[in-house]
Amino acid sequence: MKKLLSILTTVAVICCLLGVSAAADASAKVYVTVANGGLELANSEVTVTDIDGDGALTINDALYAAHESYFKGGAAAGYASEMSDYGLMLTKLWGIENGGSYGYYVNNASAWSLADPVKDGDYVNAFVYQDTKAFSDRYCYFDKAVADVNQGENPAFVLNGVYFDENYTAYSAPIAGAEITVNGEKTGIVTDEEGRFSGLTFAGQGVYTVSAVSSTETLVAPALTISYSVPKTSTSEPDTEVSEVSTVSETSTADVTRCTVEGNLANPKSGDSSAVVFSAAALVISCGALLVIKKK
Numbered sequence: 001m002k003k004l005l006s007i008l009t010t011v012a013v014i015c016c017l018l019g020v021s022a023a024a025d026a027s028a029k030v031y032v033t034v035a036n037g038g039l040e041l042a043n044s045e046v047t048v049t050d051i052d053g054d055g056a057l058t059i060n061d062a063l064y065a066a067h068e069s070y071f072k073g074g075a076a077a078g079y080a081s082e083m084s085d086y087g088l089m090l091t092k093l094w095g096i097e098n099g100g101s102y103g104y105y106v107n108n109a110s111a112w113s114l115a116d117p118v119k120d121g122d123y124v125n126a127f128v129y130q131d132t133k134a135f136s137d138r139y140c141y142f143d144k145a146v147a148d149v150n151q152g153e154n155p156a157f158v159l160n161g162v163y164f165d166e167n168y169t170a171y172s173a174p175i176a177g178a179e180i181t182v183n184g185e186k187t188g189i190v191t192d193e194e195g196r197f198s199g200l201t202f203a204g205q206g207v208y209t210v211s212a213v214s215s216t217e218t219l220v221a222p223a224l225t226i227s228y229s230v231p232k233t234s235t236s237e238p239d240t241e242v243s244e245v246s247t248v249s250e251t252s253t254a255d256v257t258r259c260t261v262e263g264n265l266a267n268p269k270s271g272d273s274s275a276v277v278f279s280a281a282a283l284v285i286s287c288g289a290l291l292v293i294k295k296k
Contacts, residue, residue: 026050028057028120031145032066035127035221038184040094041070042209042223043145048118059104060088060114062124071095081114088114093128101129103220108141110162110170127220138162138217140175142210142224149200151230156198159191159212159222178212178219186213205230 028048034041046065048057064075071078071094080092090102104111104126106118118124123145129137140161149155161175174195180187182200191197191212202208210224 026057028118028122030062030065030118030120031123032062033123033125033223034063034066034094035125035223036094036096037128037130037221039209039211039221039223041066042211043123043225044070054115056115057118058115059106059111059118059124059126062118062122063090063093063104063114063126066124067094086113090114090126093126096128098128098132101132101135103127103129103137103139105139105162108162108172110139125220125223130218136218137220138175138214139220140178140212140222142222144224146225146227148227148229149202151228154198154200156196157210157224159195159197161219175212175214175219177216178214181211181213182208184209184211200226202226202228204228 026049030046030048031043032041032046033039033043044066046062046069048062048065050057051061051064052058060081063081064079067075067077067079078092078095080097081088081090083089089100090104091097091100093102104114104124106116106125107123108125125139125141127137127139129135131137138161140159143158143160147155147157159175159178160172162170163173164170174191174193176191176193176195178191178195180189180191180197180200182202187200189197189199200210205228208226208228210226211221212219213221
């Protein structure tokens, strides 16, 4: 019995070790946005691995990977986290150290900790608080993170914000009166009472970053990545009338040769002009008849 228990214990330990190893070796494609007043990074793809060795893919891993890929000097220069009495906490984001005044969301839902898990296809949004006293920064997001738009289309989008009730329970509601920006430039387009807007224009085919600003509150810059396409102009040639050509082409070389030979056989001796005229006429008639037969 003791031997059996020993074997089972060994198997359990090995399984646990294999599970941790598999988790540590796993990776995921995650899309990261970082805001510090404006957008620093917008829906940028990163490959997340277990850089902190805790056996899971987490927000911490995703933000580390984003800084390693996109911040000048890498994660060593722009990102830091440490354990605290409340768990793993952020101490530097996009090179900013402000005493821990940061926020982060996964798929537009507020996260509890940097140790919260992430998976393939998740969107991680992190930001530096601009108001470090009242923390009034309004997290907001578009109804889509990415969109494809073709020339001639005029899609509508919606801007929502995260609010809290008296019990500090989060809920979403439209943000009205926010001005839309494209690649950081104001467009004059303002969201309506339902947070809806349309009428975006683009300079040409390419990828554009849409965001929003407000004159009445501090918005955490949202990010909408639009791929704008301009269809290629058709260069097809007009149809050509080829009925007569097709009729002629149906007459084979052999037919023409046979027609010529038959005409030559009808040629009389040299000097017989009436025979020559007759032979030429016969040649024309026979060739014409052949073309008519072929046309039918």
